[in-house]
Amino acid sequence: MSVTKILLVEDDPNLGQILREYLDLKGYTTDLARDGEQAFRVFQQNQGEDSSFDLCLLDVMLPKKDGFSLAKEIRMVNKNIPIIFLTAKSMKEDTLEGFRAGADDYMTKPFSMEELLMRMKAILRRSQPTADATKENTRFQIGDFTFDASQQLLQRLENGQVTEQHKLTSKEAELLKLLSINKNQTLERSLALKMIWQNDTYFNARSMDVYITKLRKYLKSDPSIEIINVHGTGFRLMC
Amino acid sequence: MSVTKILLVEDDPNLGQILREYLDLKGYTTDLARDGEQAFRVFQQNQGEDSSFDLCLLDVMLPKKDGFSLAKEIRMVNKNIPIIFLTAKSMKEDTLEGFRAGADDYMTKPFSMEELLMRMKAILRRSQPTADATKENTRFQIGDFTFDASQQLLQRLENGQVTEQHKLTSKEAELLKLLSINKNQTLERSLALKMIWQNDTYFNARSMDVYITKLRKYLKSDPSIEIINVHGTGFRLMC
DNA sequence: AAAGAATGTTAAAGAATGTTAAAAGGCCAG
DNA sequence: CTGGCCTTTTAACATTCTTTAACATTCTTT
Numbered sequence: 001m002s003v004t005k006i007l008l009v010e011d012d013p014n015l016g017q018i019l020r021e022y023l024d025l026k027g028y029t030t031d032l033a034r035d036g037e038q039a040f041r042v043f044q045q046n047q048g049e050d051s052s053f054d055l056c057l058l059d060v061m062l063p064k065k066d067g068f069s070l071a072k073e074i075r076m077v078n079k080n081i082p083i084i085f086l087t088a089k090s091m092k093e094d095t096l097e098g099f100r101a102g103a104d105d106y107m108t109k110p111f112s113m114e115e116l117l118m119r120m121k122a123i124l125r126r127s128q129p130t131a132d133a134t135k136e137n138t139r140f141q142i143g144d145f146t147f148d149a150s151q152q153l154l155q156r157l158e159n160g161q162v163t164e165q166h167k168l169t170s171k172e173a174e175l176l177k178l179l180s181i182n183k184n185q186t187l188e189r190s191l192a193l194k195m196i197w198q199n200d201t202y203f204n205a206r207s208m209d210v211y212i213t214k215l216r217k218y219l220k221s222d223p224s225i226e227i228i229n230v231h232g233t234g235f236r237l238m239c
Numbered sequence: 240m241s242v243t244k245i246l247l248v249e250d251d252p253n254l255g256q257i258l259r260e261y262l263d264l265k266g267y268t269t270d271l272a273r274d275g276e277q278a279f280r281v282f283q284q285n286q287g288e289d290s291s292f293d294l295c296l297l298d299v300m301l302p303k304k305d306g307f308s309l310a311k312e313i314r315m316v317n318k319n320i321p322i323i324f325l326t327a328k329s330m331k332e333d334t335l336e337g338f339r340a341g342a343d344d345y346m347t348k349p350f351s352m353e354e355l356l357m358r359m360k361a362i363l364r365r366s367q368p369t370a371d372a373t374k375e376n377t378r379f380q381i382g383d384f385t386f387d388a389s390q391q392l393l394q395r396l397e398n399g400q401v402t403e404q405h406k407l408t409s410k411e412a413e414l415l416k417l418l419s420i421n422k423n424q425t426l427e428r429s430l431a432l433k434m435i436w437q438n439d440t441y442f443n444a445r446s447m448d449v450y451i452t453k454l455r456k457y458l459k460s461d462p463s464i465e466i467i468n469v470h471g472t473g474f475r476l477m478c
Numbered sequence: 479a480a481a482g483a484a485t486g487t488t489a490a491a492g493a494a495t496g497t498t499a500a501a502a503g504g505c506c507a508g
Numbered sequence: 509c510t511g512g513c514c515t516t517t518t519a520a521c522a523t524t525c526t527t528t529a530a531c532a533t534t535c536t537t538t
Contacts, residue, residue: 082365104361105344122343126321126365169515184389206495207517213497228391229495230409231525238390408525445485446527452487468485470535 004124005046006030007053009039009070010086011062019057022113036065040073047077055124057116060087075102076181076195082123086111140180143225143239149177154218166218171196175211179227179237188234243363244285245269246292248278248309249325250301258296261352275304279312286316293366294359299326314341321362325350379419382464382478388416393457405457410435414450418466418476427473 006028010016016032023030031046031053033039039058046052056074060067071083085106104123107116138150147154152173156164168176174196178187189208190200197204212227212235219225225239245267249255255271262269270285270292272278278297285291295313299306310322324345343362346355377389386393391412395403407415413435418426428447429439436443451466451474458464464478 104365105358119344123365126343126362171516203518206519209495210497210517212495216496226390229525231494233409410526442528445529448485449487449527451485455486468534470484 003027003029004054005051006120007033007039007043007046007056009033009036009057009062009067010059011035012059019113019116022117026117035063036067036070038064039070040065043074044077052078053081054127055120056081056083057120058083058085060085071102072191073195076178076191079181080127082127084116084119084123138177140177140183142180142183142219142237143222145219145222145225147176147180149173149180156221164221168218171211172214172218175208176215179215179235183237183239186230186234186236190234192234242266242268243293244290245359246272246278246282246285246295248272248275248296248301248306249298250274251298258352261356265356274302275306275309277303278309279304282313283316291317292320294363295320295322296355296359297322297324299324310341319366321366323355323358323362377416379416379422381419381422381458381476382461384458384461384464386415386419388412388419395460403460407457410450411453411457414447415454418454418474422476422478425469425473425475429473431473 004027006023008016008019008023008030010019010032011034013034016034020030020032031042033042039062043053043056056071058067058070062070067085067087071085074081074083082104083102085103086109087106088109105119107119138148140147140149144156144158145154146157152168152170154166154168154176155162175192178192178195189205193200193204193208197207212229216227219227222239225237228236228238230236243266245262247255247258247262247269249258249271250273252273255273259269259271270281272281278301282292282295295310297306297309301309306324306326310324313320313322321343322341324342325348326345327348344358346358377387379386379388383395383397384393385396391407391409393405393407393415394401414431417431417434428444432439432443432447436446451468455466458466461478464476467475467477469475
C-alpha cells in the first residue's frame with residue numbers, strides 16, 4: 001500500500017471537484033461520491049481488496065443518506081478506518097452526535113484546505129501502524145462456538161472436538177455477523193435492516209425476527225449465549 | 240493501564256483548575272503544570288514507568304517555555320504520545336506550526352469542555368487499541384441481590400444459592416442501573432428521564448413511576464433494600 | 479385541616495417481539 | 509422445461525413490553 005486512498009463524499013459539485021483536485025495534487029488517490037448510498041456502494045466494492053480506502057471525508061448533509069448514518073455503516077464494515085466530517089452546521093449537538101458515530105475529526109465549512117490536509121496527516125500518522133488490523137475480520141468467537149462469516153459456518157467446539165456444526169444461509173450469516181461485530185452492544189434494528197435487506201420496512205423487520213429465532217436455535221446448546229431484545233431498538237448478542 | 244493519565248499544562252490558574260476538575264470528574268487522572276519547564280520535568284519523571292502519561296493538553300502560550308517547543312521536547316522522549324494544543328490564537332500560521340511540531344489536534348479558546356472530551360476520546364480510541372467499551376462495570380451488589388446490567392439479570396443469592404431470579408426488561412434494567420450507580424444518593428427524576436426516555440415529559444415521568452413500582456416488587460424479599468422517593472426531586476436506592 | 483401537586487399502584491390497551499408453519503421464490507439436475 | 513430442494517418471505521397466533529388511564533395515597537403548602 002504505497003498510495004493513500006481517500007473516499008470523498010460531497011454533493012456540492014464545485015467543492016467536491018476542487019477538493020478532489022487538491023488531494024490528487026498532494027499525491028492521494030481520491031474517489032468522489034455524490035450521495036450517501038452511492039458512497040456506501042463504492043466503499044463496499046473496494047473493501048477487503050488491496051485497493052481499500054485509507055480515510056473517509058464525509059459531508060454531513062448528503063442526499064439519500066446523511067453522513068452520520070453513512071459513517072455508522074462504514075464502521076460496521078471496517079471498524080478502524082479514519083473518518084473526518086465536513087459540516088456546514090456548527091451546532092454542538094451535531095458535532096457530538098458525529099463523534100459518537102465514531103468520527104476522528106471534523107471540519108466546519110468554510111475551511112482551509114491546508115488545515116484539512118494537516119488534520120488528515122495527523123490522523124493518518126496515527127492510523128498507519130494499525131493499517132493491517134484493517135483486514136476484515138470474518139472469524140468470531142461466540143461462547144463455545146466459532147463462526148466463520150465468509151464460509152457461513154458455525155461450529156461448536158468442546159475441548160478441540162467439533163460437537164455441532166451448522167451451515168448457515170446467507171441471510172443467517174449476515175445477521176450473525178452484524179451481531180458478532182456488535183457483540184455485547186445493541187445492534188440497531190433499522191441499521192441491520194438497511195445493511196442486510198437494503199431498506200427498513202415492516203415486512204423485512206418481521207423477516208428479521210424469524211431469523212433471530214433461527215439463530216437462537218443454533219446457539220441454544222451454550223446457555224451462556226443469549227440474543228436479547230432491546231424493545232423498540234434492536235438486539236444484543238451476549239456472551 | 241486502567242486509568243488514563245493526562246498531562247495538563249496551563250498557566251491560567253482559573254482555567255487550569257476547572258479543566259483539571261472536569262477531567263478528574265470524567266474519570267481521568269490529571270497532573271497540572273504551570274509552565275513549560277515544570278511540565279517537561281513532570282513528564283520526564285513519569286516517563287517509562289507504569290504510570291506514564293497517555294495524553295498531553297498543552298497551552299501554546301506558557302511562561303518559560305512555549306507549548307510548541309515543549310511539544311517538540313516531549314516528542315523527543317516519546318514519539319507516540321497524543322498531544323492536543325489549547326490556544327487563544329486562531330491564526331492559521333500558528334495552527335500549522337503546531338501540527339508540524341506533531342500535534343494531534345488543537346482547540347481554540349474559548350472552547351466547550353464537552354468538545355474537548357470528545358476529541359480526546361477520538362484520539363485515545365485510536366492510540367489505545369485495547370480500549371474496549373464493552374468492558375465497563377455492569378455488576379452491582381444490592382443487599383442480597385446481584386445485578387448484572389449488561390445481562391439484565393437480577394439474582395438473589397443466599398449463601399451461594401440462587402433463591403430468586405428475574406430477567407429484567409431493557410427499561411427496568413436501565414433504571415435499576417442508574418439507581419445502582421447512585422446507590423444511597425438521590426437519582427434526579429429529570430436526569431433519569433433524559434438518560435432513559437430521552438426527554439422529560441409528564442407521561443414519561445408517570446411511566447417511570449410504574450417502573451419504580453416494578454423494581455420495588457422485584458427487590459421486596461430483602462427488607463434491607465428500599466427505593467425511597469425524594470418528593471419533587473427523584474428516587475434513592477438504599478441498602 | 480384543606481387543596482393541589484406528586485407519587486403509588488393496578489389494570490387495560492396497543493405496539494413490538496417470539497414462534498411456527500405455510501406460501502412464494504430461486505436454483506439446479508435430469 | 510420442470511420437478512425437487514433449499515432459502516426467504518408472509519401469515520397467523522402467542523407472548524411480552526411499554527405506555528396510558530384510572531383511582532388511591534402521600535406530601536407540601538397555606
